[in-house]
Amino acid sequence: MIEKIVSKNFDIPNSHLLDVALKNGRYSSLEKLFSMMPDEVTQEVLDSGLRGKGGGGASCGVKWQYMPKNDKRPAYLMVNGDESEPGTFKDRQIFEYDPHLLIEGIICSSYAINAHDAYIYIRGEYKFFIDRLNKAIDEAYAAKIIGKKVMNKYNHSINITVHRGGGAYICGEKSALIESIEGKRGHPRLKPHQKECEWFFGNPATVNNVETIASVPHIIKNGYKAYTKYGTKSSPGTMLFGISGLVKNPGIYELAYGNKMIDFINKVGGGMKSGKKLKAVIPGGVSCPILTADEVNKAVLDYESMWDIGSTLGTGGLIVIDESMCMVKAAKNIIEFYHHESCGQCTPCREGSGWIDKILGNLLNKKANSNDIQTILDICNTMNGKTVCVFAPALVDIISSMIKKFRHEFDAYARK
Ligand SMILES: Cc1cc2nc3c(=O)[nH]c(=O)nc-3n(C[C@H](O)[C@H](O)[C@H](O)COP(=O)(O)O)c2cc1C
Structure with a gap:
């Protein structure tokens, strides 16, 4: 059941170093890449059915097609490596073991969307991964793999900048990420409609997860069928x-x-x-x-x-x-995270997360009754769909499902 595409080189000693990476196939997709037109690259990714790995599972190819065509403004690729959600620790493996795969993916993806600048947004606390990534980028510049001409011969320039975040979960939300790189507070933006690219200082931008981008070279080098042969019809790869x-x-x-x-x-x-x-x-x-x-x-x-x-x-x-774990304590742990990380922009999220946190604390201290448990569900209803981003709906999903599916455990703490 284990199939290695992105993690293929993870076990090779010193896989993060350029000479080892080159010996093990990194940058080998580029010859084929530059024999294709950018639209053909997008089509190949579209045909592969590659879905975004940052949480939503949106089609990567469809997203790239939202970038405006024949636009005079510069285009940008934003690579989302914020990875701040508890239980999620995959992108940092790519930073650690195969940063050159990510750089190769950035070259492929930037060519498809006609971007010449890419930003990798990474959580500020991940110093080890930041250092490793910067070292790989330095190696790639020194070897003229990136810069004015890719591989010192192809007619595509790409500059890569690593942007350290301040350690806020909300900055992984794509529009908050852009606000943050623009130098502002990482607050999510209102989204006019879904079928549009993102905007960076008024210029078109695409935000993709690290693993999504790292999946692209395999598809380009081997063709979309080498990807669709894994997985299911609607979730290939x-x-x-x-x-x-x-x-x-x-x-x-x-x-x-x-x-x-x-x-x-x-x-x-x-x-x-x-x-x-x-x-x-x-x-x-x-x-x-x-x-x-x-x-x-x-x-x-x-x-x-x-x-x-x-x-x-x-x-x-x-x-x-x-079976040894208490669901009420687990829910309290999770709501503390959400309460702490709510950016505070939307009142239902800012106040609701804190209110639920308080009630669950009271429940654990036997200071709440079953009406208070119902109040949590009511707060969840009030929060859902009334905020700028999906942070609040995500919080509602986990907390309300824990209460609904394990209600007897919550009731057991309720004061009679
Ligand atoms: C609160 C919040 C945090 C998020 N954090 C991340 C993250 O750390 N990394 C990520 O790739 N996507 C994250 N996302 C999803 C992004 O908004 C976006 O959908 C994703 O980066 C798009 O890339 P993909 O299409 O390649 O998955 C987050 C979304 C929300 C609402």
């Missing part, structure tokens, strides 16, 4: 799935879409650490509705299957929970 929590072998593993979640937990994750029973899984980072053990047994790791059972695949980072 592979993803760096994460598994953390109470399993024997936590980590990042690249799997084709379409595998059963329970097989991933047992065969790859090694099963439950303590020998205790599986109780629940939060799939895709903490922004997805929780699944009970029964639901986990039915769950399949692709976008449509996860939507069908009322959750989402998100970033593919599973948090596995066993």
Whole structure:
């Protein structure tokens, strides 16, 4: 069930260094890339069905097509490496083990959308990964792989800048990320409509996740069919799935879409650490509705299957929970994160996250009753759909699903 496309070189010693990367196939997609027209590159990515790996699963090719054609303004590629969601730790593996794959992906993607400047946005605390990435970029400039002429011969210039974030989860939201690079506070923007690119200082921009961009060279070099042969019809290819929590072998593993979640937990994750029973899984980072053990047994790791059972695949980072874990304490832990990270721009999110945090704290201290549990659900209803970005709906999804599916645990804390 493990299929290595993006993680192919991860186990090679010193895979992050340019000479090792070159010996192991990095930058080998570029000859084919520059034999194609930019539109053909976009079409190849469209045909591959590559879906964004940053959480939403949008078609990468469709997104690139939103970039305006024959536009005199400069175009920008924004690579989203903020990766601040609990349970999500995949992009940093690319920074650590194969930064040259990301640079190669940036060359391919920037050529497709006619961008000559790319920004990699990375969480400021990730010093080790930032240093590693900057070193790889320096190596690529010194070897004239990037800069005025790609590989010192192709007629495409690309400059890459690493932008360190201040360590705010909200700055991973694509428009907040752009605001942040523009030097402003990382507040998400109102989105006029979905079928439009992003705008950076008034210029067209595309925001893509690190893993999305790192998936592009394989598709260009080998053709879209080399990607669609993995996965399912609607979710082709592979993803760096994460598994953390109470399993024997936590980590990042690249799997084709379409595998059963329970097989991933047992065969790859090694099963439950303590020998205790599986109780629940939060799939895709903490922004997805929780699944009970029964639901986990039915769950399949692709976008449509996860939507069908009322959750989402998100970033593919599973948090596995066993029967020893208290759901109320877990919910409190998660809401503390959301309360702390709410950017405060929208009142329902700013006030609602704090209010839920307070009630759950009271519940744990036996100072709340069952009406207060209902109040949390009412606050969730009030928040949903009334904010600029999907931070609040994500919080609502996880907290309300925990209460609805494990209500008896919350009731047990309620003061009579
Ligand atoms: C609160 C919040 C945090 C996010 N954090 C990230 C992140 O760290 N990395 C990421 O790629 N996408 C993140 N996203 C999703 C981005 O807004 C965007 O959809 C994504 O970067 C697009 O890339 P993709 O189409 O390649 O997935 C976040 C969204 C929200 C609402």
